[in-house]
Amino acid sequence: MSATVDRTNIPTKADTDLWLRMYRQMLRIRKFEDHVNDLYTRALMPGLAHLYIGEEAIAVGVCEALRADDYITSTHRGHGHCLAKGADVSLMFAELLGKEAGYCKGKGGSMHIADPATGNLGANAIVGGSTGIATGAAFSAKRLGTGQVAVCFFGDGALGQGLLYEVMNMAALWKLPVIYVCENNLYNEYTHMSEATAGNIELRGPAFGVPAETIDGQDVRLVYRTMQRLVDRARKGEGPSMLFCNTYRFHGHHVGDVAREYYRSKQEEALWKTERDPVTLMFKALISEGIADQGALEKIQSEVETEMEAAAKFGVDAPYPSSDKVDQDIYA
Amino acid sequence: MPEAATAVREITLAEAVREALAEELRRDPKVFICGEDIAEAGHPFKVLTGLVQEFGPERVLDTPISEPGFTGLAVGAAMTGMRPVVDIMFGDFIGLTMDQMVNQAAKIHYMSGGKWRCPMVMRTTLGATRRSAAQHSQSLHAWMCHVPGLKVVLPSTPYDAKGLLKSAIRDENPVVFFEDKMMYRLKGPVPAEEYTIPLGVADVKRVGEDITIVATSSMVQIALGAAKLLDEYDISAEVIDPRTLWPLDEKTLIDSAKKTSRVIVMDEGYGRYGVTAELASVIAEGAFFNLEAPVKRLGAMHVPIPFSPPLEDATVPTEKTVFDAARALCGK
Numbered sequence: 001m002s003a004t005v006d007r008t009n010i011p012t013k014a015d016t017d018l019w020l021r022m023y024r025q026m027l028r029i030r031k032f033e034d035h036v037n038d039l040y041t042r043a044l045m046p047g048l049a050h051l052y053i054g055e056e057a058i059a060v061g062v063c064e065a066l067r068a069d070d071y072i073t074s075t076h077r078g079h080g081h082c083l084a085k086g087a088d089v090s091l092m093f094a095e096l097l098g099k100e101a102g103y104c105k106g107k108g109g110s111m112h113i114a115d116p117a118t119g120n121l122g123a124n125a126i127v128g129g130s131t132g133i134a135t136g137a138a139f140s141a142k143r144l145g146t147g148q149v150a151v152c153f154f155g156d157g158a159l160g161q162g163l164l165y166e167v168m169n170m171a172a173l174w175k176l177p178v179i180y181v182c183e184n185n186l187y188n189e190y191t192h193m194s195e196a197t198a199g200n201i202e203l204r205g206p207a208f209g210v211p212a213e214t215i216d217g218q219d220v221r222l223v224y225r226t227m228q229r230l231v232d233r234a235r236k237g238e239g240p241s242m243l244f245c246n247t248y249r250f251h252g253h254h255v256g257d258v259a260r261e262y263y264r265s266k267q268e269e270a271l272w273k274t275e276r277d278p279v280t281l282m283f284k285a286l287i288s289e290g291i292a293d294q295g296a297l298e299k300i301q302s303e304v305e306t307e308m309e310a311a312a313k314f315g316v317d318a319p320y321p322s323s324d325k326v327d328q329d330i331y332a
Numbered sequence: 333m334p335e336a337a338t339a340v341r342e343i344t345l346a347e348a349v350r351e352a353l354a355e356e357l358r359r360d361p362k363v364f365i366c367g368e369d370i371a372e373a374g375h376p377f378k379v380l381t382g383l384v385q386e387f388g389p390e391r392v393l394d395t396p397i398s399e400p401g402f403t404g405l406a407v408g409a410a411m412t413g414m415r416p417v418v419d420i421m422f423g424d425f426i427g428l429t430m431d432q433m434v435n436q437a438a439k440i441h442y443m444s445g446g447k448w449r450c451p452m453v454m455r456t457t458l459g460a461t462r463r464s465a466a467q468h469s470q471s472l473h474a475w476m477c478h479v480p481g482l483k484v485v486l487p488s489t490p491y492d493a494k495g496l497l498k499s500a501i502r503d504e505n506p507v508v509f510f511e512d513k514m515m516y517r518l519k520g521p522v523p524a525e526e527y528t529i530p531l532g533v534a535d536v537k538r539v540g541e542d543i544t545i546v547a548t549s550s551m552v553q554i555a556l557g558a559a560k561l562l563d564e565y566d567i568s569a570e571v572i573d574p575r576t577l578w579p580l581d582e583k584t585l586i587d588s589a590k591k592t593s594r595v596i597v598m599d600e601g602y603g604r605y606g607v608t609a610e611l612a613s614v615i616a617e618g619a620f621f622n623l624e625a626p627v628k629r630l631g632a633m634h635v636p637i638p639f640s641p642p643l644e645d646a647t648v649p650t651e652k653t654v655f656d657a658a659r660a661l662c663g664k
Contacts, residue, residue: 071412073408102445103444103445103447104443104444104445104447105445105446106445107442107443107444107445108443108444108445112443112444114440114443114444114447114448115447116444116447116448121408121411121412121448122440122443122444122448124436126431126435126436129431129432129435129436130436131404132400132401132403132404132405132406132407132408132432132436133404133407133408133411133436134408135401135404135405135408136404136405136406136407136408136409136410136411136412136414136416137408137409137411137412138408139405139408139409139414140408140409140412140413140414141412143364143390143409143414144362144413144414150408162400163400163401163404163431163432166396166398166400166401166402166404167398167401167404167405169396169398169401170395170396170398170401170402170405173396328446329441329442329445329446330441330442330480330481331441331481331483331504331505332441332446332449332451332504332505
């Protein structure tokens with residue numbers, strides 16, 4: 001991001017409000033995940049936690065370009081998508097902690113948060129498993145003439161799954177309003193993507209007639225502007241597209257994946273954290289472009305911290321479901 | 333509900349399936365069918381002939397040969413307002429769709445705490461003796477019965493096929509509907525007027541006193557044939573068709589077993605870890621103190637279905653097999 005303000009294109013109040021909102025949203029994801037990490041390491045959270053820290057600009061840039069009723073499908077690393085699409089963080093914490101008040105009454109947990117009210121078709125713990133669902137949601141939107149679009153979030157690991165290519169083929173054939181957003185954080189779990197992924201990944205879209213592009217996934221405004229274009233295209237009936245966002249997972253595959261040097265170096269991690277942190281990049285840009293001063297941004301930080309502390313406390317204090325709920329909700 | 337016995341019109345099982353689909357397509361604009369070669373081709377078994385002419389290619393949708401892909405698309409479409417009926421040409425191909433059925437369709441309602449629904453039907457086939465060898469002849473419905481969240485339907489007559497399929501399409505859950513490919517030309521009485529058959533209600537196909545034969549799908553006609561032969565030996569056989577394997581009408585099975593005290597269970601799937609094992613267990617637990625003999629199971633031999641006619645014929649129960657088993661159980 002250039003520090004020079006482009007005088008031919010001075011941002012409007014609406015622009016700057018949006019950028020501040022995007023900063024706040026990224027920060028909310030960051031702080032949410034910090035609390036998840038804390039809850040997990042204090043043994044208050046059962047199961048697995050796959051943190052989104054480092055990738056915040058993608059969820060926020062993408063979801064800010066969507067309507068409230070547009071659909072998303074998410075992944076095992078899905079807290080960021082869920083929050084960016086409008087979820088209530090108190091209900092998210094409650095779900096992560098297996099509580100009755102959670103989004104899924106505690107039955108889904110970290111990897112399965114779903115919320116019809118915000119168009120969230122669900123996080124999915126099968127890598128690539130939601131690509132069909134997102135494409136089917138786009139199919140419904142087209143058939144029912146609702147003007148909605150569907151965004152399918154997936155990671156570089158899902159590039160190995162055949163389902164993605166089957167549904168892209170159909171999305172292209174039937175010009176479905178779906179955008180396949182690949183968050184390329186370079187690692188398929190504990191394996192560098194280069195060891196598992198042949199060829200040029202960006203060409204996988206055009207092979208089906210689906211336009212694809214690759215952008216810096218750490219630049220929230222770039223993600224947003226690119227998505228606006230792809231969403232507009234989908235809404236106009238021009239069909240699916242594919243977006244590769246280059247990013248990095250600051251933590252391990254899951255909390256507890258601490259000894260990581262066998263698959264990536266500490267130097268590489270340090271470089272991304274110091275040079276490519278999407279929250280810091282936006283912080284610096286907002287100041288250098290004169291959109292906000294340090295005090296205003298620190299105020300946002302403090303508000304977000306207060307919000308997350310209260311939400312985490314809500315989750316911790318909320319009761320577990322009674323055991324008679326175990327066989328409810330199997331059939332509608 | 334009109335009883336089959338009062339209807340005069342006779343149609344084939346294929347026609348009954350087609351009528352059910354046509355009526356539901358007419359009734360609800362959100363219903364659509366998708367699968368391979370189902371439109372102009374009308375499916376290789378010609379079950380769907382004429383539907384595309386009435387409903388058009390958008391509602392009778394030819395898909396690529398991508399079973400996982402179009403099943404996944406159907407899951408997403410079902411969650412977002414459509415009512416898909418997926419056509420899987422041969423039951424052997426359900427293996428390709430298992431992640432979408434088992435991990436997605438079956439789970440989304442529960443994982444989301446009851447928030448999302450997946451009202452879809454998968455129609456597919458079972459049944460050997462068509463000389464189609466090991467990858468086009470299996471009866472794999474037990475796989476689907478093993479998964480909470482799915483319902484499994486196995487009609488044995490044109491009347492049941494029509495009434496059950498209409499209920500399956502109107503159900504709010506994923507339903508897998510297995511049709512015996514060898515029974516498509518079987519004729520039976522089907523009223524012209526509207527009717528449905530609820531899922532979870534067994535049907536007494538023949539009333540008897542001495543032995544109960546619980547039979548599914550293709551095995552019902554075999555059981556009825558054997559029952560006629562048994563009459564000549566003064567063995568009065570009752571034939572019960574569960575019609576749906578989940579939900580399962582345990583009471584009708586157990587009541588019949590208590591009445592006759594001798595039971596054969598037969599199903600064209602593999603016996604080992606299969607449907608007959610489950611049905612025998614339900615009966616043994618529910619009617620143990622009324623039984624005069626162990627429950628006898630008859631199913632497909634535990635071999636891949638062979639091509640050569642004499643070999644293939646040896647793999648499935650026949651009227652003679654049932655006849656011999658019943659006489660042995662009755663000591664006559």
